[in-house]
Amino acid sequence: MPPILQRLQQATKMMSRRKILLLVLGCSTVSLLIHQGAQLSWYPKLFPLSCPPLRNSPPRPKHMTVAFLKTHKTAGTTVQNILFRFAERHNLTVALPHPSCEHQFCYPRNFSAHFVHPATRPPHVLASHLRFDRAELERLMPPGTVYVTILREPAAMFESLFSYYNQYCPAFRRVPNASLEAFLRTPEAYYRAGEHFAMFAHNTLAYDLGGDNERSPRDDAAYLAGLIRQVEEVFSLVMIAEYFDESLVLLRRLLAWDLDDVLYAKLNARAASCELREARQRLLRRCFGDEPVLRPAAQIRTKQLQPWQPSRKVDIMGYDLPGGGAGPATEACLKLAMPEVQYSNYLLRKQKRRGGARARPEPVLDNPPPRPIRVLPRGPQGP
Known part of the structure; x- marks a missing residue:
């Protein structure tokens, strides 16, 4: 047999012996771990035999x-x-x-x-x-x-108030052509504190929350902060x-x-066509200063959300x-x-x-204020 073939045969035998030896050592090690693993503190952590029980809190x-x-x-x-x-x-x-x-x-x-x-x-x-x-x-x-x-974001809310109550709020009725832009240019020309439904023309949210809507956020920041604390405490x-x-x-x-x-x-809901962006900015500046700082939840321009706008330009009442x-x-x-x-x-x-x-029959209250109610039509409407 040529010398080269002899050397190859010897090398093959040596490799086979090494593989057999490694296999025997591996099997012995695994067997030792299986039989002695119960006594090793780390064994259950590395090789859990079952899933931990679920801890569902009762609904x-x-x-x-x-x-x-x-x-x-x-x-x-x-x-x-x-x-x-x-x-x-x-x-x-x-x-x-x-x-x-x-x-x-x-x-x-x-x-x-x-x-x-x-x-x-x-x-x-x-x-x-x-x-x-x-x-x-x-x-x-x-x-x-x-x-x-x-x-709601205050400027958008005011637009909606102006549109809905323009026939009921005296301040809104005075505005020529029912123009929101005209009202915002000179609101003091139309607004009268103490009039019926005057709260719809000035700080309506503060009034609804039980606060004094005649207190200006720009001039009385402490009062506004107290009202916010009350809201956060109650709600x-x-x-x-x-x-x-x-x-x-x-x-x-x-x-x-x-x-x-x-x-x-x-x-x-209202139609999107009711929005007046320039008037909205003017309103925000009037209420909160030249650079209003609104909380993130009020800055809806950063979101592509319009959950209250109907798909067609029709007022759904x-x-x-x-x-x-x-x-x-x-x-x-x-x-x-x-x-x-x-x-x-x-x-x-x-x-x-x-x-x-x-x-039982109810007592009659003393002179409750009238409320505007829009009656829904019951028949088909023309264009």
Whole structure:
């Protein structure tokens, strides 16, 4: 045999022996680990024999007592509809206004528990318009009630107020051609403090929250800071209209509700054509100075969210719902789109029947202020 072949054969034998030796050593090591591993403190950590048990916390029960401060032109009607439907599904009592207050708790007067219809007391849920009064609400609502409200970027809110109340607020009626831009150029020419519905022309959110709307944020920063502290102290959640879906996620977690409990349809929304960007900037400068510093939640220009703008240039004031449907699905859809006044009247009739003796005749309140109500057309409308 040639010398080269002999050397190759010897090398092959040496490699085979090494492989066999390594294999034997490996098997011995694994066997030792398996038999002695139970005595090694690190073995269970490196080689767990089973998955650790899951530690699921028990689900929280749904929270059933909620007071929602429905502020003006902030998408509060949609939140109200969510609360109305939840209360009806769970057979809860909804606080509803006295008939002489119409569908709001005698706004713009300070809220009083006497404004609540006796057939709807004691309530679990409150969601109609009122001017916030903490002491009166705590006297009406049960202990443990969760307080929630909703706010909106102030310039956009004012545009909506001007459009909606231009025939009811004296300051708005004085403006030629109902021009928002004209009002913002010289608001002092039209605004009169103390007039009926004057709060819609000046610091409406402060008024709804129970504050003094004549105190200017520019001139009295300490008062504004105190009002903000009060809001943060009382309300477990302050929703933001521009982040409505995100706010609903927080509301659902706060109340431990199901996803079906927070389904909604847009109600009482405005068309996007109503927006006036230059007028909005002028309004912000007037209220907050030349360089307004708004909280991030109010800077909706950084988001591509428009949850309250209908797809067509039509003011949707409500829905004239056809009758004749049947079944739980049809009823659920009707309630989803039912306007505020109709739903309030429906719940009042239902709770009167359920309350029996509680539905006694109500005392007449002294001269409650009139409220503008837009009546929905019931017939087909022309172009």
